Amino acid sequence: MIPRADALASMERDEFDVVVIGGGITGAGVALDAASRGFSVALVDKADYASGTSSRSSKLVHGGLRYLQSFDLGLVREALLERQLMVKLAPHLVKPLPILIPAFEGKRPDRITGAGLNMYDVLTREGLRRRRGGEEEWSPERHRTLGAEETAEMLPALAAREPTSAYLFYDCQTDDVRLVLTALGEAERFGAVCCNGVEVTGLVEREGLATGVLCHDAVGGGEFELCADNVVNATGVWADRIRPDELHNEAEVPTIRPSRGTHVTVSGAQLPVVAGAIVPAGKGRSIFVLPWLGRTLIGTTDNDYEGALDHIPPGDEDITYLLSAVNEFFGTSLGADDLTGAYAGVRPLIATGDPKKSVDISRKAELYETSSGLVTITGGKLTTWRRMAKLAVDRIVEREGREAPCRTAEIPLGMPAAPGELPEVEGVDQQSRDALAGRYGHAAVDVLALAAESPELAARVSPDLPDVVAEAPFAARREQT
Numbered sequence: 001m002i003p004r005a006d007a008l009a010s011m012e013r014d015e016f017d018v019v020v021i022g023g024g025i026t027g028a029g030v031a032l033d034a035a036s037r038g039f040s041v042a043l044v045d046k047a048d049y050a051s052g053t054s055s056r057s058s059k060l061v062h063g064g065l066r067y068l069q070s071f072d073l074g075l076v077r078e079a080l081l082e083r084q085l086m087v088k089l090a091p092h093l094v095k096p097l098p099i100l101i102p103a104f105e106g107k108r109p110d111r112i113t114g115a116g117l118n119m120y121d122v123l124t125r126e127g128l129r130r131r132r133g134g135e136e137e138w139s140p141e142r143h144r145t146l147g148a149e150e151t152a153e154m155l156p157a158l159a160a161r162e163p164t165s166a167y168l169f170y171d172c173q174t175d176d177v178r179l180v181l182t183a184l185g186e187a188e189r190f191g192a193v194c195c196n197g198v199e200v201t202g203l204v205e206r207e208g209l210a211t212g213v214l215c216h217d218a219v220g221g222g223e224f225e226l227c228a229d230n231v232v233n234a235t236g237v238w239a240d241r242i243r244p245d246e247l248h249n250e251a252e253v254p255t256i257r258p259s260r261g262t263h264v265t266v267s268g269a270q271l272p273v274v275a276g277a278i279v280p281a282g283k284g285r286s287i288f289v290l291p292w293l294g295r296t297l298i299g300t301t302d303n304d305y306e307g308a309l310d311h312i313p314p315g316d317e318d319i320t321y322l323l324s325a326v327n328e329f330f331g332t333s334l335g336a337d338d339l340t341g342a343y344a345g346v347r348p349l350i351a352t353g354d355p356k357k358s359v360d361i362s363r364k365a366e367l368y369e370t371s372s373g374l375v376t377i378t379g380g381k382l383t384t385w386r387r388m389a390k391l392a393v394d395r396i397v398e399r400e401g402r403e404a405p406c407r408t409a410e411i412p413l414g415m416p417a418a419p420g421e422l423p424e425v426e427g428v429d430q431q432s433r434d435a436l437a438g439r440y441g442h443a444a445v446d447v448l449a450l451a452a453e454s455p456e457l458a459a460r461v462s463p464d465l466p467d468v469v470a471e472a473p474f475a476a477r478r479e480q481t
């Protein structure tokens, strides 16, 4: 990414067609979409890129099997189409993941789940047929039933419980933070200027219309005006803090009341899984247990949250709930001391006044245009970021009367590293090289060049994980503050 000081200087000096507030996946998507349609774009984030909900997800690029329970077919179909597209545009970053729903004691896997999986297959195939046009694309196998042996091979942690069968289906997994950074990198390639550590404190207005944003430089101090014809609010769960009255009164957006989702990780050795698993967690709910960068990721929860939105702590009760579900299912006795990590993020819930009627808007993208011209895009999923961005930029194109169709379905996100392309660097083993290729794609060449500068930089951060020390200076030098 361009150095922060250069980005800041440009923002203080230049005028832009579009300013995007928020550098999570939604804002990054809007910046890429708008820049690739020929708009001049500035993007700011008050903290670090992807430091909000976009780094606290379950890391799945998925249709969302459970939304079939509420017959949300449109949402699932759209997400499945996007899943296919992401595998095509960022094959190094969005990878197919087998997921199992195990059964025990000779029982057949649940038939209702089987019907849901059939529907998932149909919706996937329908999307593929419509889009394919002869090109080769990743195509998920139809779901199928595995026998006892294969189930235990894919979920070694479950072997002691002797599962007798399992449904197997496919979704995809990504590194959510890298997805955001990669989209921002692409946006910059199309001329967007991005800066982190810049908080928007208000709108600049002329005759009631937004003509830019007031910014506070959270790193160097100081305020400045960033001039832009269009202002897009992509601040996720903070969305109603930018212009609360305008949003609440005009667009009738009720107050956003967040719900917290906690995840924990344990070492891969303590809960070994090669595939993901859907694990029952009581009261008809289920959680995911997923292989994740050498660890096992467990989540998530869904409980009201009233604390501050910056640095959301994982809930103690949530951690207990996740560990109980896992222990009951796998027959383990994992406790808080076994955790290697925990994180939490919030979904926007809109409070309607009646607590029983609060609606979860997090999966449904919502676009609001209010009297100042502010375009607010909120909700949605990591998976559907491209659609959300298109929705927001289409609106701007329409009101400016431009002819500028969306191009993001054809823009590759980063570049995979070709086999044999990554140089051998002393001290960096094959497992680390593979991990770097997955995380950075072709740009892993630059990380390895840094690693080659000294044995300290080539070393692993932790002996049991593939991450190398060079990634830290790479982030500091190339990905702003």
Ligand SMILES: Cc1cc2nc3c(=O)[nH]c(=O)nc-3n(C[C@H](O)[C@H](O)[C@H](O)COP(=O)(O)OP(=O)(O)OC[C@H]3O[C@@H](n4cnc5c(N)ncnc54)[C@H](O)[C@@H]3O)c2cc1C
Binding pocket: 021, 022, 023, 024, 025, 026, 027, 044, 045, 046, 047, 048, 049, 050, 051, 052, 053, 054, 055, 056, 057, 058, 059, 060, 061, 062, 198, 199, 200, 201, 234, 235, 236, 237, 238, 260, 261, 262, 300, 344, 345, 346, 347, 362, 378, 379, 380, 381, 382, 383, 384
């Ligand atoms: C627990 C959990 C698990 C999830 N798992 C999945 C999943 O597996 N798959 C999936 O598809 N979706 C998942 N989601 C949904 C997905 O993570 C979110 O929809 C998505 O990350 C939201 O991105 P965003 O850019 O809208 O918001 P955010 O990522 O929160 O970005 C908003 C940004 O705005 C910045 N900001 C706020 N105010 C200002 C200001 N005044 N000035 C400047 N910047 C500002 C913040 O710093 C932040 O970086 C999950 C959500 C949760 C909560």
